[in-house]
Amino acid sequence: MIIVQENRTVDNLFQGFPGAxxxxxxxxxxxxxxxxxxxxxxxxxxxxxxxxxxLKEYNAGAxxxxxxxxxxxxxxxxDGAYGYVPRSEVTPYWQLAETYTFADRMxxxxxxxxxxxxxxxxxxxxxxxxxxxxxxxxxxxxVSSSTDACDMPPGTKVELIDPLTGIEGATAYxxxxxxxxxxxxxxxxxxxxxxxxxxxSASWDGPDAVRHIRNSSDYENDLATPSQFLxxxxxxxxxxxxxxxxxxxxxxxxxxxxxxxxxxxxxxxxAIGQSPYWSSTAIFITWDDWGGWYDHVSPPQYNYYELGFxxxxxxxxxxxxxxxxxHIQHEFGSILRFSxxxxxxxxxxxTDARADDLRDCFDFNAPPQPYQIVPAARGASYFRSLLPDxxxxxxx
Numbered sequence: 001m002i003i004v005q006e007n008r009t010v011d012n013l014f015q016g017f018p019g020a021x022x023x024x025x026x027x028x029x030x031x032x033x034x035x036x037x038x039x040x041x042x043x044x045x046x047x048x049x050x051x052x053x054x055l056k057e058y059n060a061g062a063x064x065x066x067x068x069x070x071x072x073x074x075x076x077x078x079d080g081a082y083g084y085v086p087r088s089e090v091t092p093y094w095q096l097a098e099t100y101t102f103a104d105r106m107x108x109x110x111x112x113x114x115x116x117x118x119x120x121x122x123x124x125x126x127x128x129x130x131x132x133x134x135x136x137x138x139x140x141x142x143v144s145s146s147t148d149a150c151d152m153p154p155g156t157k158v159e160l161i162d163p164l165t166g167i168e169g170a171t172a173y174x175x176x177x178x179x180x181x182x183x184x185x186x187x188x189x190x191x192x193x194x195x196x197x198x199x200x201s202a203s204w205d206g207p208d209a210v211r212h213i214r215n216s217s218d219y220e221n222d223l224a225t226p227s228q229f230l231x232x233x234x235x236x237x238x239x240x241x242x243x244x245x246x247x248x249x250x251x252x253x254x255x256x257x258x259x260x261x262x263x264x265x266x267x268x269x270x271a272i273g274q275s276p277y278w279s280s281t282a283i284f285i286t287w288d289d290w291g292g293w294y295d296h297v298s299p300p301q302y303n304y305y306e307l308g309f310x311x312x313x314x315x316x317x318x319x320x321x322x323x324x325x326x327h328i329q330h331e332f333g334s335i336l337r338f339s340x341x342x343x344x345x346x347x348x349x350x351t352d353a354r355a356d357d358l359r360d361c362f363d364f365n366a367p368p369q370p371y372q373i374v375p376a377a378r379g380a381s382y383f384r385s386l387l388p389d390x391x392x393x394x395x396x
Contacts, residue, residue, distance in 0.1 A: 001238075001241075001242050001244070001272060001281055001282070001283040001284070002121065002241070002242065002243045002244070002284050002286075002335060003244050003265055003268060003269075003283065003284070003285045003286070004118070004121060004204070004243065004244070004245045004246075004286060004287070004288050005246065005251065005252045005261060005265065005285065005286070005287045005288070006114070006246070006251040006252045006253040006257075006261075006287060006288055006289075006291070007049060007114075007251075007252060007253050007254060007287060007288070007289055007290065007291025007292075007293075008085070008252055008287045008290070008291055008293060008311065008312060009290045009291070009293045009294065009295035009309055009310055009311060009312075010022060010104055010106075010295060010297070010310045010311070010312055011023055011026075011036065011084060011293070011294055011295045011296055011310075012036075012039075012083060012084050012085060012291070012293035012294065012295070013084070013085050013090060013093065013252075013287075013312050014093075014094070014097065014102070014104075014312055015036065015084035015085075015087075016087075017094070017097065017102065017104075017325075018098070018325075019102075019325040020102060020104040020325050021104045021105075021297065021327070022104070022296075023036070023296035024036050024084075025082075026063065026064075026066060026082060026294050026296055027062075027063070027064040028064060028065075028066065028067040028079065028082075029059075029064055029065050029067055029068050030067075031064070034067070034079050034082045035082065036082050036083055036084045036294060037079075037082065037083055037084075038083070038084060038085075038086050039080075039083030039084065039085065040085070040086075040089065040259075041085045041089045041090060041252060041254075041257060041259050041261070041262075042254070042255075042257055042258065042259045043074070043254030043255050043257075044074050044075060044255065045071060045072075045073065045074030045075055045076040045077075045080055045254065045255055046071075046072040046073045046074055046076075046253070046254045046255035046256070046291075046292075047069055047071065047072060047076060047080060047081055047254070047291060047292025047293065048069050048070040048071065048072045048292055049072070049112075049113045049289050049290060049291050049292045050112060050113055050138055050139075051111055051112040051113075051137045051138060051161065051168070051305065053069040053070060053292055054111040054112060054290075054308060054309070055111075056068045056069050057069050057081070057292070057294075057309075058111070058298075058299075058309075061298050061301075063295075063296060063298055066081035066082060066292075066294045067079055067081065067082075069081060069292050072255075072292070073255050074254075074255045081292055081293055081294045082294045083293065083294070089259065089262070090262045091262065091375075091376075092262040092263065092265060092266035092374050092375070092376045093262050093265070093285075093312075093314065095374050095375075096265075096266075096269065096285065096314050096316055096374055097312075097314045098323060099316075099322065099323070099372055100314065100315055100316045100317070100320040100321075100322065100323075100324075101314070101315040101316075101320045101321050101322075101324045101325075101326055101361040101362075102312070102313070102314055102315075102324070102325050102326070103312075103313035103314075103315065103325070103326040103328070103330055103361065104310070104325060104326070104327060105297070105310065105326065105327055105328060105329045105330060106286060106310060106311055106312065106313035106330045106331070106334075107299045107300070107307040107308060107309070107310055107311070107329065107330070107331045108288070108289050108290060108299075108307065108308030108309060108310075108311050108331070108332065109124070109306055109307060109308065109331045109332040109333055109351050110126060110135075110137075110289075110305055110306060110307075110308055110332075111299070111305055111306065111307065111308035111309075112137050112138060112161075112289070112305070112308065113138060113139045113203075113289055114139060114203040114204060114288050114289055115136065115138070115139045115140060115149070115158065115174070115203045115209070116135070116136045116137060116138070117288040117289045117332070118203070118204055118205070118206045118209070118245075118288060119136060119176060119206060119209055119210075120332045120333070120351060121206060121243070121288065121332050121335070121336075122180050122181055122182065122194075122206035122207070122210075122243065123178060123179065123180040123181060123206075123210070123336075123348060123350065124181075124332070124333045124336050124348050124350030124351040124352040124353075124355075125178060125348075125350035125351065126176065127176070127178055127350075128160070128172055128176055128177070128178075129176070129177045129178060130178055130179075133162045133164070134160040134161070134162060134170055134172065135160060135161050135162070135163055135305060136158055136159075136160060136172075136174065136176065137158075137159050137160055137161035137168060137305065138158060138159040139158070139203055140152070140156060140157075140158050140174055140203075141158075141159075148205045148208035148209070149174045149175055149205065149208050149209035149214075150174075150175035150208055150209060150210070150211055150214040150215070151208065151214070152173070152174055152175075154173075156173060156174060157171035157172065157173065157174070158171060158172060158173075158174040159171055160172055161304065161305050162304075163303040163304050163305035163306060164303055164304065165304065166304030166305075174209065175209065175210075175211050175214070176209055176210050176211065177210065177211045177212060178210065179348055180206075180207075180210055180213065180348070181241065181336055181339060181340070181345070181348065182207065182210075182213055182218060182221070183213075184340065184345040184346055184348065185240060185241055185343070185345065186218065187345075187346075188343060188344065188345050190239075190240040190241075190343060191221070191237070191239040191240055192221055192239050192240060192241045192242065192243075193221050193223055193239040193242045193243070194206060194207050194221060194222045194223065194242070194243045194244075195223050195225070195226045195228060195229045195242070195243065195244040195245065196222065196223075196226065196244075196245045197225060197226060197245070197246070197247045197248065197388065197389055204245045204288070205222070205245075206243065207219060207221070207222040208222060221239075225247075225388055226244050226245060226246055226247060226250070226264075226268075226383075227247075227383050227384050227386060229242075229244055229268060229271070230267060230268070230271055230380045230383060230384050231384060233271050233272065233275055233277070234275075238272075238275075238277045238281075240343060241339055241343070244268060246261060246264055247386070247388075247389035248389050249386075249389050250263075250264035250383070250389075252287065253291070254291060260377075260378055260383075262376065263376040263377050263378035263379070263382075263383075264378070264383055265285060266374040266375075266376035267376065267378070267379055267380040267382075267383050269283060269285070269316055269374060270373055270374055270376075270379075270380065271380060273316075273371030273372075273373065274371065274373070278318060278371050279318055279368055281317060281318075282315065282316075282317040282319070282320070282338070282342075282362075283315070283316040283317060284313065284314075284315060284335050284338075284358075285312075285313070285314040285315075285316065286311055286312065286313045286314075286332070286335070287311040287312055288311070289308065289311065290308060290309035290310070290311060295309045295310050297309075297310050300329065302354075306351065307331055313326075313330060315358065315361040315362070317362065318368035318369050318370070318371070319362045319363060319364050319366065319368060319369075320361055320362055321361060321362065321363050322369065324361065326358075326360055326361050328356060328360050329356065330355065330356060330358060331351060331355050332351065332355075333350065333351030333352040333353075333354065333355030334352075334355040334356050334357060334358050335358065336348065336351070336352040336355070337352045337353075337355050337356070337357045337358075338357050338358045338359075340352060341357055
């Protein structure tokens with residue numbers, strides 16, 4: 001089970017987490033030490049998280065450009081990136097992380113925003129097609145259509161990057177064609193499902209961004225409205241691999257969320273934990289990109305687009321190590337590799353091939369542990385009753 005939240009770093013969301021490597025201040029472009037100050041999860045602004053913003057903040061590894069990244073929306077203060085979410089607003093995340101496994105070296109595979117990040121989360125790459133030099137680098141811009149990637153009107157473009165040279169500027173129609181974990185699951189005769197808030201822009205819809213998935217019967221596994229999962233888990237078999245993304249309101253995307261993201265994640269995890277599937281399920285909770293927020297750990301660089309900044313990762317399972325903080329380097333491909341090895345799927349040969357397999361987060365020789373319910377301000381009944389959220393999830 002892969003739950004994908006939005007736009008946070010380890011320093012921003014888990015400031016001071018016991019045993020984890022976090023920082024309470026950072027350098028700015030003038031060499032001044034700037035403290036991280038409390039910023040509400042809901043936020044009054046959204047920082048830029050384009051690849052260009054990453055380059056400014058990363059600043060060749062100096063990590064002192066977080067005051068130079070542009071503002072995406074709202075009124076961003078000068079030191080707006082230097083903030084952390086108070087624990088009181090994200091208590092369910094902390095309880096899950098303290099009870100099970102938290103990873104403080106989980107890096108976003110791509111150094112860019114949500115659209116390519118979700119490609120990496122389902123395929124380990126955002127390459128346009130096998131052998132191409134071009135990778136999708138950014139979100140779609142100037143899009144007024146409410147359709148998804150491979151359904152966009154002709155003429156819709158997305159910016160590309162050559163990760164071996166760093167050259168940017170080329171554009172293409174936002175519909176990729178490469179192998180995905182969906183294909184490996186299909187070849188093994190297993191099932192997959194992908195829950196997303198249908199009818200919005202392409203940013204968070206991995207299956208719709210791959211041509212052969214979108215244009216086949218496989219696309220029936222791309223199910224609208226994440227709230228449906230909270231009903232489906234009681235009415236239909238859980239797939240071998242399931243991805244679930246939030247609505248705009250239940251996301252952790254600053255200047256977009258209503259703050260209900262931690263409760264929504266708790267509702268999903270509680271539903272699994274209280275079901276017959278708990279004994280054989282591994283749940284990975286991660287965030288698709290850093291959202292422009294400060295993080296003090298310099299990401300390893302494989303090329304000019306990989307890796308990005310740290311994002312949180314929580315591993316929940318009856319076999320997950322209890323109260324464990326993983327300091328091993330992970331990335332999005334690690335989740336894919338764990339799935340490939342556990343289900344005997346083979347390899348895609350992209351970032352999954354170089355990534356670790358997250359085995360340090362588990363103890364499969366120990367007896368399975370019972371699930372501990374995570375209290376939250378809003379429960380499953382609240383999310384099941386909501387009307388569809390048709391807002392575009394990521395306007396950058």
